Amino acid sequence: xxxxxxxxxxxxPLASFSWGLRGHFRASEGMxxxxxxxxxxxxxxxxxxxxxxxxxxxDGVTALVFVILACASAALFWWAVRTTKRLPPCVAHSQSDxxxxxxxxxxxxxxxxxxxxxxxxxxxxxxxxxGPQWLAAALLIGWYFVIARAEEERFFKSLMAASYxxxxxxxGMIVPRVRGMLRW
Numbered sequence: 001x002x003x004x005x006x007x008x009x010x011x012x013p014l015a016s017f018s019w020g021l022r023g024h025f026r027a028s029e030g031m032x033x034x035x036x037x038x039x040x041x042x043x044x045x046x047x048x049x050x051x052x053x054x055x056x057x058x059d060g061v062t063a064l065v066f067v068i069l070a071c072a073s074a075a076l077f078w079w080a081v082r083t084t085k086r087l088p089p090c091v092a093h094s095q096s097d098x099x100x101x102x103x104x105x106x107x108x109x110x111x112x113x114x115x116x117x118x119x120x121x122x123x124x125x126x127x128x129x130x131g132p133q134w135l136a137a138a139l140l141i142g143w144y145f146v147i148a149r150a151e152e153e154r155f156f157k158s159l160m161a162a163s164y165x166x167x168x169x170x171x172g173m174i175v176p177r178v179r180g181m182l183r184w
Contacts, residue, residue, distance in 0.1 A: 006053050007054075013121045016074055045133070049128070068124075073117045095154075098155050103167055109172070110171055116174050126138075
């Protein structure tokens with residue numbers, strides 16, 4: 001029963017992320033090779049997660065933690081989609097110069113809410129499946145931090161550098177700053 005619950009609650013964020021790749025993010029120059037590699041790594045991690053959950057023994061607390069993280073992940077993802085639907089951001093690993101600075105919606109709390117959504121989901125998979133899923137989750141979460149840093153470097157070299165520096169002082173990169181949230 002818990003295994004089925006976990007699979008159902010994993011399907012929503014995974015389907016959302018998959019849709020976002022083709023249905024939301026801009027990729028004017030085609031899908032970057034590094035993004036293809038990230039997609040492959042994510043797919044393998046999702047498969048590993050499913051195998052570990054199906055063959056393992058999940059307890060109620062672990063399942064509950066996963067469900068909470070999966071729901072938070074999906075909710076944050078769709079909040080970020082709604083915030084950026086007028087002009088979606090470029091797909092990860094794009095070399096395009098930044099053309100818009102989002103500061104509303106989830107962007108009022110973190111500079112990279114999509115990456116936070118992905119990190120919450122992968123953290124949840126590690127909690128639920130344990131073992132080697134922790135390594136897969138750590139790899140993917142680390143990858144998102146590296147992408148975020150690279151994207152920030154492009155902002156610092158853009159015409160929006162001064163605005164971005166002010167924005168950066170108020171918000172966390174992927175993890176929200178509690179002090180900034182209390183002022184909201």
